[in-house]
Amino acid sequence: MNETTADTYPVMPGRGDYSEEARRARLRWLRETSGAGLPSLEHSSIDPRSLPGNVENVVGGIELPVGLAGPLLLNGGHVQGLVTAPLATTEGAMVASVSRGAKAITLAGGATVQVIAQRMTRVPVFEFDGLGTAARFARWAVAQKSELDRQIATVSRHSRLVELDPVQLGRAVHLRFVYETADASGQNMTTAATWQACRWIHDRLSETADLVPTWFAVEANLSGDKKFTHLNMIGGRGTRVMAECVIDRATVRRTLKTTPEAVDRLYRISVVAAQQAGMPGHDIDAANVIAAMFVATGQDIASVYESGTALFSLEVEDGALRATLVLPNLVTGAVGGGTGLPQQRDYLAALGCSGDGTGARFAEIVCGFALALDVSTMAAVAGGQFADAHERLGRARRVDWLRADDLGAPLLQPMLAESFGAPDLRVTGVEPIGDAPRSSLVTELTARGERRKTVGVLPLRVTWVRRHGEDPKQTEVVVKAKPLDREVIIEAAKLASLCGGRLAEVYPRWRDWTGFRGLHTREPAIYRSSVPALRAVLPTTYGTYEDPGREAYVIAMERLGPNVILKDAGDAPGRWRGAHIAAAVRGIAGVHAAWLGREAELRAEEWLGDVRTAERMTVMRELWEALLDHGAAEHPEVLDEAGARRLRRIIAEIPAWWSRLEAMPRTLVHGDFNPRNVALRAADLSLVAYDWELATLHVPQRDLAEFLAFVLPADVAEPDVTAFVDLHRDTLGAGIDPATWRAGYRLALWDFAVTRLLLYLMVHTHRALPFLGRLTATTLRLIAIEDEVAG
Structure with a gap:
């Protein structure tokens, strides 16, 4: 270790100088001595000239969320x-x-x-040559309060001495000055006032030979400044x-x-x-x-x-x-x-x-x-309701978390090289662009709790060349880093816990069966699919990256810009017109048609995850009932008594109608098919569907029911609903019985109301969902229409 002497002790620049130039000089010095770049300190919103008396050697500030x-x-x-x-x-x-x-x-x-x-206290100490002298001083000091009041007034007009209490400890007398300090906390003003009083005491005692202290200090720790004391x-x-x-x-x-x-x-x-x-x-x-x-x-x-x-x-x-x-x-x-x-x-x-x-x-x-x-x-x-946040923080081993700076050339170069069929492709630059697109609600809620690694959506501009000497090209990419299913499950359970009541009691028993298990591996698998009908509605996919050891699951896809319309219109469903709705229905029907009748193949896929059954839905009724009770109690302006009664009846009859639903032909469904996760290409109104993390095996009408609940108005008429139901059926192909198809749509609508709408109501308790009022009203209207159609 190098020896530091008075001659070699580092001198910080600009000491005592509150100019911007001095701040920058100290910043340069800190960079040089620490070896850190410190980019966030380059600019400060606080004028250094305003800080004398608040801080010394100012180099910047720290902004905290409020x-x-x-x-x-x-x-x-x-x-x-x-x-x-x-x-x-x-x-x-x-x-x-x-x-x-x-x-x-x-x-x-x-x-x-x-x-x-x-009150504010300052307690100077006076030490004497004996116990008796100290005791006489204590009595003398109390008698001087009126004069001490006058001395204090010469220093501070806000400090008023209300008590003077001597505490003798051996030969030392701690003199408790107790002040009222008006609107100030008073630590500094009482120190100045007490120092003036001590100077006056010292001057008076110097004239009294038998009371001269051997030593005094303005504070000796009896005041308890910035410490807890019983006194x-x-x-x-x-x-x-x-x-x-x-x-x-x-x-x-x-x-x-x-x-x-x-x-x-x-x-x-x-x-x-x-x-x-x-x-x-x-x-x-x-x-x-x-x-x-x-x-x-x-x-x-x-x-x-x-x-x-x-x-x-x-x-x-x-x-x-x-x-x-x-x-x-x-x-x-x-x-x-x-x-x-x-x-x-x-x-x-x-x-x-x-x-x-x-x-x-x-x-x-x-x-x-x-x-x-x-x-x-x-x-x-x-x-x-005291959710154990440590559950999601606990790890049996150290994890090298995925960071934002990992989403650069080493990750993207092999993806683009394979996607463009250019083995020699080299990425020469990666830079963030614009504001981050909206993450899925699942990712967004999880990102609140999971701060240690990169989770969410990041738009990037990638510069690349196919071969040396070629003019560089640029591609705008969106990189989606997914949370683990466990993180989503725990965060959702945390919301339920904070809701309290029966919901907090019941939810933990069924949290693994709410559809989130396996979502971190499911969506990358969807994007790797070679099924033409599925690829036709996916964003252009450049590649996926999975590293279970780092808990990293990443998808790189095209950035949807001016080439699409109605993107992220979940909070403004009224923008979806009839032609737009029809285009989306035809687009997702193509996916449904590709997998319809291939249930065994889908079940064989490891990424598919859990598939709900009538038996499972029946035993989970206590959860659906708890969600309904919570939603009706917390949000009566969204879910009124009539709506709650209708949903309660549907939940009570789950054993009967879910058995019928389970017996119907099933296919791959998006599972979260709504305007938050879809758009249309402007050129031909073809569908683009993303955020496939909740994809599952279900009747094809499940996606249709959710989409119509989001985009149709709350006063929709029956003929309009029938038109879209028929369009969906016709797009899948001939030979489907209309009555059976309509019945399946009705049951799928009930399923959406129970398993998704009620979860939205739970989330709404903690994070306002602007679309929820209209969604609930439309869902209840659609259910009422189907009740009328069914007679």
């Missing part, structure tokens, strides 16, 4: 009404959990919040603030998905566990909200340690749940420090806490939202 939680109804001494809170965090589900608690509290009448006191928990440091709510039984059941008794039982057990662990106070996770709001609003983030100490209590009262949270040491401010930075100032403004007179309001808001999270988390654990 989510909105709430709104939460607060009834306090300083805040009244609905408040939405900005939470800066990278912890998934935290904002959602706070929002759930806020909704429950608000629906039950809101939370009462109240600042009890506001401050009782005596106060920061703002002492409380929040309380009473949530009625119906709201606990409907919103928190549990019962008051279940939450109370867990609370009583957790109190004993906290005592055994030596936990100061008792709390669940209030520090989550405190840290997130501190970061968003420019508070002193290190103060989270002492501010996060909390006393959370619960009791059942007349069948309702009463919850109380006390934050004895919330060190916050609405002015000073980082609260003046532009973004932090804006978030404070959104809370109505920007400037003088708003410090207490901010403290009450923080406490209210911390209570919301404690209530939500405790209810989630009590109700069995």
Whole structure:
């Protein structure tokens, strides 16, 4: 190791200089000394000139995502009404959990919040030559409070000395200065005020020979600054603030998905566990909200340690749940420090806490939202909704995850060489282009939970040459990196768990039978198919890549651009006109025709995965019923009572009608055939269908039923439906009995409503699906039409 001396110690450039030039000089120095490129630090949205007093040697900034939680109804001494809170965090589900608690509290009448006191302490120490001298000093110091008030006023007009408490420890006297600091947290101003008071004390004592200290310091750790202390928990440091709510039984059941008794039982057990662990106070996770709001609003983030100490209590009262949270040491401010930075100032403004007179309001808001999270988390654990995220993170071995930079020339070159029939083809460049296309809903939801590897859709422009010296060509490619089926299954189960109630209880038993198993190998196999009818509707495929060891399953295909219409029209189904619908129906019917009557061949394919049977659907009725009950309770504006009754009847009769469905001729179906996953080529309106991960063996009418439910209006008339059903049948070929075909369509429609629509309703609880209202209305209308046709 090289020895570093004062002469060789590295000198950082621009120390004390807050100019942009100095920032860039420090960035160059950091690159040189670290050997890292640091491209994200090249530009900073923060003007360095605004940072004196906030940070030294500034080199850049860090942008953290901020989510909105709430709104939460607060009834306090300083805040009244609905408040939405900005939470800066990278912890998934935290904002959602706070929002759930806020909704429950608000629906039950809101939370009462109240600042009890506001204090800031600074504790200088004076050491003397003996115990007696120290004791005399302690008595003398208390008598000087009036003069110390005047000294403090010369330094700070906001610091008011409310207590002066000497604590003698041997020959040392720690003199607790306890201040009120208005809207500032006060650490800095009280330090300056206390230093002025210490100077005055030192000057007075120097004139009194028998009280001269041998040593003094402005702080010796008794204040507990940025540390938890029992002294401050009782005596106060920061703002002492409380929040309380009473949530009625119906709201606990409907919103928190549990019962008051279940939450109370867990609370009583957790109190004993906290005592055994030596936990100061008792709390669940209030520090989550405190840290997130501190970061968003420019508070002193290190103060989270002492501010996060909390006393959370619960009791059942007349069948309702009463919850109380006390934050004895919330060190916050609405002015000073980082609260003046532009973004932090804006978030404070959104809370109505920007400037003088708003410090207490901010403290009450923080406490209210911390209570919301404690209530939500405790209810989630009590109700069995606390999904174990570690399940999807656990691996028995280390995995070399697929990364975005793996999707370059080494991966694409052999694919393009084979696809173009050019063995010597060489890829010379790969660059991202445009915004990433919409991923399938399955991939999108999974990507939220799986952050360690690349999952999703990436558009690339690939530059290549066939041989040396040839002019380069460019091809636009979309690379789709798929999640594992296990990851999708776990993420869906997590959503069900967060829904609570019977759905959270039932879903785990059937999560492997909801159609997701095998999806990561199924779709690449579809894209490798040589069946002409299938290839006719697939995007041009350049190749697939599979490496189970890296959990990598990748498809490279053409980028669908101006050459197609109606792409990603799932949220705007009204764009599909009659000619468009007919073109899509004819296109998918070609695939159905190619595989119809070849059920044995399909079943022999390893990639096909599980195929539903009447027996399986029957025993899964408890899941379909739980999904229906949840959807009807959570989204009555989407699924009304009449619709729920109709679906409940269909579920009850599954043993009879699914047996009939199973006996009908089956084929390869897309399984997710809707405007989110299809488009038409502009030149001839030929179908392009992608996202085949849910492909399976089913009656061909299953794709037709789903597609019509998405693209037809909710007031569709029977003749229009009949026209498309007949078109689908005629395209498959002659000899199919119309009545039998129509009956199959009716049962396929029922199957779609039970196995897919109800899952959409579950997802809608956590991630708004804009298309769901129209889809549900149209599905119910189509079912009603078929009931009329069947007589």
